[in-house]
Amino acid sequence: MSIIGVSSESLSIEEFIKGIEDLGCTVIGNPYSLRIKTKTGWIEFRIVDVIGFIDSIGKILAYKYSSPVLEGPIIHGEVSAGLWEEAVRIFYPDGKHEDVAIMIHDSFINAKIPTKNVDGLHGEIFICGRSFKLPLNTEDLEVIAALGNEALEILDRAILAYGLENLISNKALDERTKKGEFKVEEFDFNSGFVMVKGSEGSFIISIVDYVVKLIIDGNIDKAYNVYEKLNEGKREEIVKILKDELTIYEKTGRRREYSNISAFMQKISK
Template sequence: MPEDAGKEALESLGLTVIRAVGIIEVRTRRGWVKLRLYDVEGEVEGVAASLASALKAPALESGPHLILGEVSARLWDEGAKVVFPDGSSEVVALYTYDGFLDVRMPTDYVKGLKATIRVGGKTYELPLKLEDLIEIQGRGPDALEKLEKAVAVYGLEKIVSREALEELKRRKAEVKVEVDYEAGFVLVKEGGKVRVAALRDYFLELLYRGEHERAKKVYDEAPEEVKRSLLETVKEEYNALKELGEESRARVILEAAEKLGLQL
């Protein structure tokens, strides 16, 4: 069958083809079936039967009429109807959609579809690349919290790519920190870059990033007077966030303080 036969058949049915997604495989009662997937605009209900008849090949349709489950429950399957040339058909779940974490995860009945997660208004393909992680980190504590929950539910390997994890480990190993408690400054050497930060700012930065072990080391090694100053810094940050109504950021600080044994 010519590669554009499906596109032409869809257009002949009055649909607008937006793009060719690619080849996917769907597991049916007859075994694995290869299908070319298109994004289209228009009414798709019943299209698979017309395509299967016209092309003399299995065809697939998917859309709102094939949502399996209650959308109000925020957890449902996105189904697809596969129709064979002899007129028989079956419905297969392609994606499981998690409305709590905005994750679309392909089911075991399909090959060739990408999982996605929506964070801060942007959709990312899973597993995440390093640049995705850096971008999400910049979107604030709510974004990081969503990512942590997704990892807890679906597993690290499905959410973060192996390459990103290896690069993060390498970068972490290359970071060297020198703290001058007397002057109140921190020298951070990361790879070939060097930066200087105020101790109080660096300490808060560690708390926001969830680097509790490193923050605890900085705190535990500080003289008593500096410890009191750091504790006061954390209290001020927490109270300011509460006053501004930034509950999610305040929660990050509170939870980090609790892990370090600091009483706010």
């Protein structure tokens, strides 16, 4: 199954669907929205699932409606290698196009992880034969813990590879922090990781992810104390992530997170 989406707010979804079907494709299901980070900034697309040959249909529709149009999925990498990206191709009215990766498929941990280039797309992870939507909520974590050590080890590997914020929802993290279920045990500044231990098991996350999480949650002083001990490379990595997050939070109106990051950036600039 393929997808096609249009960004134009002046174009009705009914007219867009008719344009797709006039080109020989069948639209199925209901429309939905995704925000994609393009070379011109974040663009919201109204998406439909389609059956049929879609190669370069986006180019035709972009010219017809004078609006960016996306089509996909496009595979980046070798599926047989077990690690590949799912992308969309965005066509512009002037005939140019760009590919944007929106999902990482990792068969080693049996998961699909949305990239930072997309908003509104959920990932998925399979643990001990069960499917969980990402990011995980509190109930998911309780189920995984009940599945035993093997399930927790799979989750640990996923967190180590893709970061805490991509696997566990902020709400679930906040709830567990309030309950005292997460406790930092040990920093390893040489390897760049933190051991986190809780009542339901332990896992390892990168110090970069740990510091970013502290900042977003408003633990500025605690984050700064760790930040000061990091090498220049790790500091630059944190700053780059924070700048990207600032843009997202500003455009999505998440004032608390935006304010927390701004406060930290101001602190390190002194």
